[in-house]
Amino acid sequence: MAKQISMSLSRVSVGRAQRGAALVTGLILLVALTLVGLAATSSNSLEQRMAANMADYNQAFNAAETVMRVMQRELDRPGLAPQGVSDCSGQPAPCALNPKVLVDLYGTDWWLHPTVNHTWWDANGIAYNEVTGDSLKSQGLVNTEPHYVAEFQSDVKDSARLGHGGDGYTYYYRVTARGSGATDAAQAIIQSTAAKREN
Helix, strand or coil: CHHHHHHHHHHHHHHHHHHHHHHHHHHHHHHHHHHHHHHHHHHHHHHHHHHHHHHHHHHHHHHHHHHHHHHHHHHHCCCCCCCEECCCCCCCCCCEECHHHHHHHHCCCHHHCCCCCHHHHHHHCEEHHHHHCCCCCCCCCCCCCCEEEEEEEEEEEECCCCCCCCCEEEEEEEEEEEEECCCCCCEEEEEEEEEEEEC
């Protein structure tokens, strides 16, 4: 009988040890699955932020391109080609600055200067709504109205009107446009060369 009692005790102690091992194994698996779930959630959150930032930048780029097209449309209208002036304040669009003004103040790549921020563009650039009478900001499309600055580069005498006699001039401008997205943290600055032909 003593032999039977010791056998049953040893079976009980082995069974209890196995149940404890299963609990520990289950807890380890639960912790591992929790860590995998947290990593997936964190990765998804990062991807959402990246997508939102990209959408904001695309919005800024589209705003800058829109104001660039407005400048080109203004140049295409009949009228005298704007010459380089020292200040466009109060000048009708399209107005073109003498590039020496900006280079003397901010350097060759003036648009990269740290003080040329959205406040500078508001004070010195020509805003989309000033030219069109429409506002992208009031429509909730951008945080700050897009602006452009045109710089008179040169005029070239040419005879592009074959068979009509008389020479004309082609005036060249460097146009720098700035647009913002839903926030001013996202901004796009683009440049283009524009031309206006006059006879």
